[in-house]
Amino acid sequence: MTETTTERSYRAPTRRRGSRQAEVTRLLPNGILVVVLVVVCAFIAIPLIYVVLSSLNSDLGVARGEIIPSSWSLQNYADIWTTIGLGKGIANSLIVAGSAGVVSAAVALATAYVFVRFRFFGRVTIMRGLLVVQSVPGTLMVLPVFVVFASAGSYLGITVIGTLWGLFLTYLTFTLPFSTWVMVTYLRGLPKELEEAARIDGASNLMILLKIVLPLSWPGVMVSAIFAFLLGWNDVIFASVMTNSDTQTAAIALQVFGSTQQNGTLPLYGQMMAASLVCAAPVIALFLIFQRYLVSGLTSGAVKG
Numbered sequence: 593m594t595e596t597t598t599e600r601s602y603r604a605p606t607r608r609r610g611s612r613q614a615e616v617t618r619l620l621p622n623g624i625l626v627v628v629l630v631v632v633c634a635f636i637a638i639p640l641i642y643v644v645l646s647s648l649n650s651d652l653g654v655a656r657g658e659i660i661p662s663s664w665s666l667q668n669y670a671d672i673w674t675t676i677g678l679g680k681g682i683a684n685s686l687i688v689a690g691s692a693g694v695v696s697a698a699v700a701l702a703t704a705y706v707f708v709r710f711r712f713f714g715r716v717t718i719m720r721g722l723l724v725v726q727s728v729p730g731t732l733m734v735l736p737v738f739v740v741f742a743s744a745g746s747y748l749g750i751t752v753i754g755t756l757w758g759l760f761l762t763y764l765t766f767t768l769p770f771s772t773w774v775m776v777t778y779l780r781g782l783p784k785e786l787e788e789a790a791r792i793d794g795a796s797n798l799m800i801l802l803k804i805v806l807p808l809s810w811p812g813v814m815v816s817a818i819f820a821f822l823l824g825w826n827d828v829i830f831a832s833v834m835t836n837s838d839t840q841t842a843a844i845a846l847q848v849f850g851s852t853q854q855n856g857t858l859p860l861y862g863q864m865m866a867a868s869l870v871c872a873a874p875v876i877a878l879f880l881i882f883q884r885y886l887v888s889g890l891t892s893g894a895v896k897g
Contacts (some may be wrong), residue, residue, distance in 0.1 A: 621639050648867035653867030656860035668862040669870070673858065676867055680838075681845035686874070688756050688841065692763040695815035696771045701809065703768075703803055704775030709787070726769040731829060737762055754836040762830050769818035779805070780810030805864075814885035818878060825875060841872045859897070 647668055648656045649661035672678050707719060738753070741762070745752035754757040786808075787800050795803070806813070831841045840848070846867055879886065 597606070603724075622843055636723050643868060645833075645849055645867045647862055647869055651859070651861050651863075654865075655859075657797060671860075672863050672867045672870065675863055676845055676849045678842065678845055678867055681840055682840055682843035682871070684756060684835075685825055685841040688760050688763065688823045691760050692767055692824045693817040693821035694796075695760075696764060696820040697813045698766040699768060700771035700775045700816050701806065702801065703772050704779050705805055707776055708779040709770075709784075719773075719807055720771055722769040724798070725765075726773065728768060733766075734829055734833060736764070737830070741834070751858040753834060754839060756835075756839050759824075759831060759834045759839070761832055763820070763824045763827070771816035771820055773847060774816045775809065775812055778809055812884045814882050818882060818886065820897075822875065847887075 642659070643661065648664050648666065649658060650663055650665065653662050685790050707715060741752045741758055746785055753760075784807065786804050790800050790804055825841075826843060827841070828843045828847060831848070835841065835844060846864075849867065850864060
């Protein structure tokens with residue numbers, strides 16, 4: 593009798609989990625789920641496969657509408673470095689976007705720690721202000737940011753427009769609010785007991801931030817850094833007005849190359865496809881390397897917020 597009761601109490605949670613899974617399955621049957629997944633994957637894979645095949649084809653073959661290249665060649669990948677000047681653009685993008693991601697994550701971590709662990713006058717107002725700044729579309733801020741930076745450069749006697757550090761400061765104005773809110777959401781779920789124990793042992797706020805909070809919030813930091821990096825890497829609007837020919841990013845290099853090919857007799861389709869894949873490679877590698885941190889950081893912030 594005791595064994596029967598024990599078995600029933602042990603199997604009860606299994607039945608509940610099975611019933612929940614059955615309820616989810618009833619909402620979307622397996623057949624429809626497979627069809628939906630196939631359609632979504634096709635929408636993503638077909639254009640990507642076409643870009644890859646076109647990058648290995650000749651310009652004439654792409655213009656003819658060939659799906660499978662009649663002649664396979666890697667010459668397009670060798671020509672983009674001289675035709676487009678993609679190397680300098682990628683280097684500038686890595687410098688600016690990488691710096692914006694690292695600095696934005698570091699500042700956001702310290703700012704969010706102050707917001708979460710300390711109470712002071714104006715705290716809620718500042719946090720709401722960050723949310724308002726985050727909600728403003730970037731296209732509305734192009735002219736104000738350009739005027740402010742140009743005026744500051746003339747008043748201070750330094751050049752801001754056309755420099756990488758000027759573009760870096762521009763990206764920080766948009767990445768910091770988002771990164772700060774991500775870290776606020778993540779730090780709210782961290783236990784205070786570890787910090788209190790470290791404070792009893794004589795640790796300062798800086799030591800607690802570096803030795804305790806940073807290791808525990810590493811997934812959230814990676815989420816903030818990667819999203820800030822993507823904003824700088826994919827940006828075209830601000831980079832088009834804040835850079836020149838020497839400091840242009842990879843996105844601007846692609847835009848300039850595409851516009852110059854519009855009046856040509858035969859656009860360099862193959863090189864455009866190859867350049868697009870090369871510019872997408874760092875982002876794909878970033879997601880593959882830090883995928884574990886991204887998933888844990890986003891899910892933890894969603895649950896603990």
